[in-house]
Amino acid sequence: MKITWFAIDCNLYTHPKMLKLSATLKTDVDTLVGKLGRLWAWAKLSGNEDGNIGQLPAQEIADIMRWKKSSKALLAALTDCGFLDASGSGNFLHGWAELNGDFTKKKRKDNDRKKKAFSMENPDKLSGNSTEIPRKIYGHSEEIPGTQYSTVQEKETSPDGDVKKDPAVAAVMSAYMDRINPNVSEQLVAEMLGFIQVMGQECCLRAIQIAQDERKTQWSYVRGILRSKQAQGVRCLADWDAIEAQREKKKQGESDGYEYL
Structure with a gap:
């Protein structure tokens, strides 16, 4: 382990x-x-x-x-x-x-370096070698340069199951770019992919909606919401709803004069 x-x-x-x-x-x-x-x-x-x-x-x-x-x-x-x-x-x-952060950053860069070296030595074993990702996967037509995600059509599902080509990713990123900020980085996309894999499309869309309602246009705000929910054990929208219901129940109990220890 x-x-x-x-x-x-x-x-x-x-x-x-x-x-x-x-x-x-x-x-x-x-x-x-x-x-x-x-x-x-x-x-x-x-x-x-x-x-x-x-x-x-x-x-x-x-x-x-x-x-x-x-x-x-x-x-x-x-x-x-x-x-x-x-x-x-x-x-x-x-x-x-x-x-802690410097070590985490160094480890991430080291992993990126090893991944890049492996991809150069084994180009046939990795997908996503294109240097551009089309915006049309997010509901747009132009391309975003400088990323490592392969070119796919809108809502196309990869035969090899590549999550970067999944329609859920397209839906979440389209919502983020339309509602929060049209400018996205490769790191942002990679982090969002991780949240989608762990918690699913609906949780990510809810976090985006919360940020929009709060008029927050930073990725750090959306990421903070998702990190918090992930730490609380949220793996789907039902988990999120259960936590909110428990919180409301606790508030109701406190208003009724009960002490929660």
Whole structure:
């Protein structure tokens, strides 16, 4: 089994900002380290390189950390104590790029280099050697240069099952380009393919719709939604609906005066 790991500072347990967080949230250090570990593990498994978690809502962060108390108090404490850095583009995991992101980036580049070398040595074993992907797969006619996706017709399904040629990909990317931003990069397409493979077309379309409703035009916002849902175990739209229903039930219980621990 492949082991995925992330680095933490060994001084974390006695660091002043951890002690401050413990006092602020009235929770012992060991518990908080475990809950922060969930947040960091989510970032690592998401392939996060720069620590940017965008405008991830406080409740989403609380769900990832399995924090049952006030999500707003949690977000405020994480920011005030230096575990999250706020910026105009959203929140960043403090120190993530230096401690974990650089290694993740180096590993990704190394994998890309090996894949490129393999494709050059074995051109007949890899599909998608074209350097252009037509926009018409997303409902347009012109082409997007500089990507590594093979040319296919709109809504064409590849006989070899290549997910890059699946109609679901066409539908999701068409929605993204029409509703969010017509400019897409190769990395964006690759990341979206990963989400489609894990959670399916409908979840990706819902994330795009949420971003449109919130008038967010950054890929980081859509990606943040999908990363959060993936970390919560969402694999289809029914899972997403079940989580939302549970959240509404919890809110209703709190309004009725019940305490959820």
